[in-house]
Amino acid sequence: MPRAGLDRATVVATGAALADEVGLANLTMGSLAERVGVRTPSLYKHVGGQDDLNRRIATLALSELADAIGTAVQGYAGRDALAAAARAFRTFVLEHPGRYAATLGVEPSGPNDPMALGSRRLLDTFTAVLRGYHLDVSDVDHALRMLRSLCHGFATLQGANGFQWSADIDESFEWLIAFADRGLRTL
Amino acid sequence: MPRAGLDRATVVATGAALADEVGLANLTMGSLAERVGVRTPSLYKHVGGQDDLNRRIATLALSELADAIGTAVQGYAGRDALAAAARAFRTFVLEHPGRYAATLGVEPSGPNDPMALGSRRLLDTFTAVLRGYHLDVSDVDHALRMLRSLCHGFATLQGANGFQWSADIDESFEWLIAFADRGLRTL
DNA sequence: CCCTTTTGGTTAATGGCGTTAGCCAAAAGC
């Protein structure tokens, strides 16, 4: 029996890719084992179990999402930065629905949890975007939550086919960015 | 063996209640059977299976949600109507997380699907709320999607403990309503 | 370079879940 040369990072990355393909709910230890070319119990040599796998996928996803938005925002400020961040967020969620789903409902175990680091980087990027609007300090937290709700809500609803009727979805998203921008500029 | 006097509506309603208590993902046929006082296979006399149960819970939830928001909005217009609708939405999602989760990712099978009726009633209520803002017709669809994204995003993030840091969450939601109202009034 | 230890794979088994089949008594209808 030749070894498969597997390691934790490979297992997690393959799990993330598979979750994107078939949906997080359908990511099974059996299908993941088959994908990496190994029998199911072997996965437990690299990962604690399904829960642990989920947390690691979430950590990976948050890091990638923070990277993607951070990169997208570079060189922009104000409305352009807001638009770049929002578009990058939606693109990530639509291209990686399984990864993104893994980040929901998972709480960091402590302040040293690498997942918390990803969350913080993501938050910092959005905070930087808001800096261009020179908001009152008392508004910043609320504005952050508003942006997060808008982006999360729009992207997950679109991913769940929650927008049934006619109008063009991309157009709606651009409209929504403009709406948020106008509101933030007139605070 | 005395009969349990069960019927479909009872099974679905109990399933919805149980989903709210333990989370939709933890709603198991076994636990539901126990709750209604019957062995697991007996449930299949009233419901097609887990998928069918989920659809029926979703249908119930959409109907209840449409009722709740419709009632909350009565007698109000403009900003007051918007606030009432948004608060009713969030309250419903927080009080009935399992029911609401059941509505996501379930597509109506056809135009006669009773679930589609609930969706439409919900949509109509929000459309009525927007009427108070006298929007340009070309803006209505986008504004509806914006409101839906905001309410859905905020409520589900709060439900998933997605808001970790300090500021008061109720205050953020009121801020968000005010933000949306201001934006809609200045279109 | 062999001998030992760690590592990463295996098969077998357990227990929980959804679901189906087949049975049988209670209710409903003629």
Place this chain on the structure above:
DNA sequence: GCTTTTGGCTAACGCCATTAACCAAAAGGG
């Protein structure tokens, strides 16, 4: 009152996550 439908039951199957026990391959130290 007899027949049919209905709503419960037990038994069984297959899938899934997980654990235990085992064993070969790599790694590493004399």
